[in-house]
Amino acid sequence: MQLDGTDHWQVFVVSLQDATDRRDKIKCQLSACSIPFEFVDAIDGRAGLAAEHEALIDRPGTEVQFGRRMTDAEYACALSHMSIYRRIVEGSLPGAVILEDDAIIGAMFKTFYQNRAYGCTDLIQLDHMHGDIWKFSKREPLIEGVKIAKAARNASLATGYSISHKAAAHILKYGLPLRGPADWPCNVTVLPTMLALPRVVDHPEWEHGDSAIEAERRAIQSEIVKEKRNLRRFFKWAYWRRWWFKRRTTRIS
Template sequence: MTIPVLAINLDRSKDRWEELVKRAALVDVAPERIPAVDGKAIDPAEWHEFDARGFRLRHGRHPLAAEYGCYLSHIRALDRVIESGAPHAVIVEDDTDFKTDFLPRLEALTRLSPAPDVIKLYNHRLSGFLPKATSAAGDVVGRCIHGPLGSAMGYLVTRQGAVKLRRALLPISLPYDIALERGWSHGASIVTTRKPLLKRVKSASTISPAGYKPTKFPFYMRIPTALFRGQDYLRRAAYAARG
């Protein structure tokens, strides 16, 4: 079966696209380019579908222009999944690399029953992993009690899942990687593989090369954020414990 691989890439990052295509070819993947939204080229006064107050309260810092662009780029990729009519697609960012056994493992994941709406193929961390199913290729998928897991670098999504995410993930009030994994909020069934199918290429971040610390509010202004995260932690744990 052919599973579309959609790769998000900025117009000004042609070198990253060319390198991604080379890496993908090594595992017989021909990615389709999704032109990324360049948040840095948009005046913050013109940010649409963005809940500025909600972002500050939930995340405890100022938003970055590149985060805004990244979020809308993933929305654009979800739109392409829906438009394509394909039952499944993979969405990746352009700093993705592929494990040598990527395709057979991916195809086995599409045959899981019942099929999750989203399967994350890479995370920064996995803590309190609870297994839910095992693919024919041996990949264990599950959910984590602790989080956020970090990264939206690559995930398998069904067309139905793309529809659910597209309806629920706007307006923006969190970075995309955090919003994506909140299945208890957006209603899509989301799991992650215990062992990644992808790996990250070492490259400079296009979102925050200087890190996030300069954008954080003082401690006393982050009390609403702490309350939100505490509630979300409990909801995450309950979601992970479900069958």
């Protein structure tokens, strides 16, 4: 049965205009679940950023807050997600379910959508990586076979998530000028952010994926590996803060 989109939060799929293969794949998956959706044309940062987009980012601040420089493609991806948050706020929408065009969905996502489970909290990461929750934290039921737990810190990936009007406004307020990636440009754990267990949305394996963003990101990250291995890290407060955090949290992804 085709669901009436007016009764549900809108589903937006972030996708570059020329990503026809990806668009076909995600369209096929959503159609199989009888879920209406709308493509949102992503900002293309592969050839640099336009002046209007450059004005929304803080490159020096990125290295301070995020710990490394970001590629233009990463900034463009984050700004694309920001454009949906702005649409939620300016359009007085209660919230939205956001997918990237390489998301892998199935029966669990269909149940999540049909049950309107997105409305139970402000931000639910349906896909995540490097997700940490506090030890002994409560795990609450989301849908049959899936629970959610509060993120102890920002988890990676924005492949699929639900976001309320309140959460969208929070990220617009504290995430601009942009100093971080789409996942996430500011602290979202205060909302709070909930992580799905198990994950309701999946993503392609990085080594088999065709993400230009991931390729550029790996190139930058490889430059800082030597610094992390340096013995001087033991004399830095950040090292011991991470040590303390790891012993009080459980990694779930």
